[in-house]
Amino acid sequence: MSTTLGDFLRTRRGRLSPGDAGIRSYGARRVPGLRREELAQLAGVSVTYYTRLEQGQSHQASWSVVEALADALRLTPDERGYLHRLARPEPAPARPPALPATARPATRQLIEAMPDVAALVVDHRTDVLAWNALGHLLLAGHLDPGAPDRPADRPNLTRMTFRDAHYAALAPDWDVVAACVVAALRITAAHHKDDPRLAGLIGELTMHSEDFAALWAAHPVASHPYGPRVVRHPEVGDLHLELETTELLDGSGHRLVTYSAAPGTPAHHSLRLLKLNYQVTGSDLSP
Structure with a gap:
């Protein structure tokens, strides 16, 4: 995690110019952004400590x-x-609490x-623990509807974003979506560093x-809930929808x-x- 901290601080130093920070700069710089001593001065700590x-x-x-x-790095609340x-x-x-491997019956x-409403239940890793009929049809109609009930091969939204061509094609703004996924994963990794x-x-x-490796190295941090x-x-064209993510208050870490x-x-x-x-064609996904 210490390496992660250093990477994060370096990326955030690199995105601030001396002018942004109100520092007068003389001559050319080998690398963009603030130097360590400049950030230390802005934060009021010694260069050695920083x-x-x-x-x-x-x-x-x-x-x-x-x-x-x-404050010196002008971080967002998530950062x-x-x-x-x-x-x-x-x-x-x-003894870390064992998280349930399946969604609770009441949540289902x-x-x-x-x-x-297209609805899914995911854990902190974005493993899909359950979905309703519309959630499956909207996001993963190419997969077995019973896949979330099989821990060995249940879908994972983060993996699908980068390694499932069908799922990735659902996002016309894939670059933006992928960056959001990685930014949220950074926060999760910091909370679950021993997972x-x-x-x-x-x-x-x-x-x-x-694509993932490049985004991960850039160290984006944001929750995007x-x-x-x-x-x-592929069947009904572009849908302009509203995403909502709600953490369930049962201690499981699951999200709706x-x-x-x-x-x-x-x-x-x-x-x-x-x-x-799907109802007309006889699908067994009808509620």
Whole structure:
């Protein structure tokens, strides 16, 4: 994690010019961004201390130092929280709670009761634990509808973004979506730094996807839990939907992810048409 902290600080130093920080610069610079001594001065810490922090030789920075660095680097709220997590790590619990491998029955009942909303339940790794009929049809109609119930091969939204051509083709703005996925994954990795399966996912994608590796190295940090999304579905065309992500308050770390459209809009009509098409053709996905 110390390497992760150093990488993060270096990328954020690199995106700030001396002019942005109000520092007068003389002559050409070999690399863009602020020098270590300039950032240390802005944050009010010694160059030696900051260097130790960036090199991973200081493992528990004070709250005030982290806040000063965040201010100097002009971090977003998500980035600020991420920096605190890296620079002031909490001790690992003696026995981490075991997360349930499946969605709770009541959660499944909830998403099945939303026939006009595409809904999924995912864990912190973005493994899909459950989906309703419309969620499956909208995002993964090429996969077996029972896949979330099989831990050995259940779908993972992050993996699908970079290694599933069908899923990737659903995003006409794939570059933006991919950057958002990696930015959110950075936050998750900081919260679950001792999760070997999550580390394995990151390692797999770094090895097998040049796009992921480049984005991961750029160190984006942002949660992106809601907002407009365009889904380019092969059967009903472009749907302009609203994404909402809600963490369930049962201690599981599971999240409810929904894609919805306002009644009367073209996207709402397309969602209903998508479900109707499968009902008419005899699909067993009808609610």
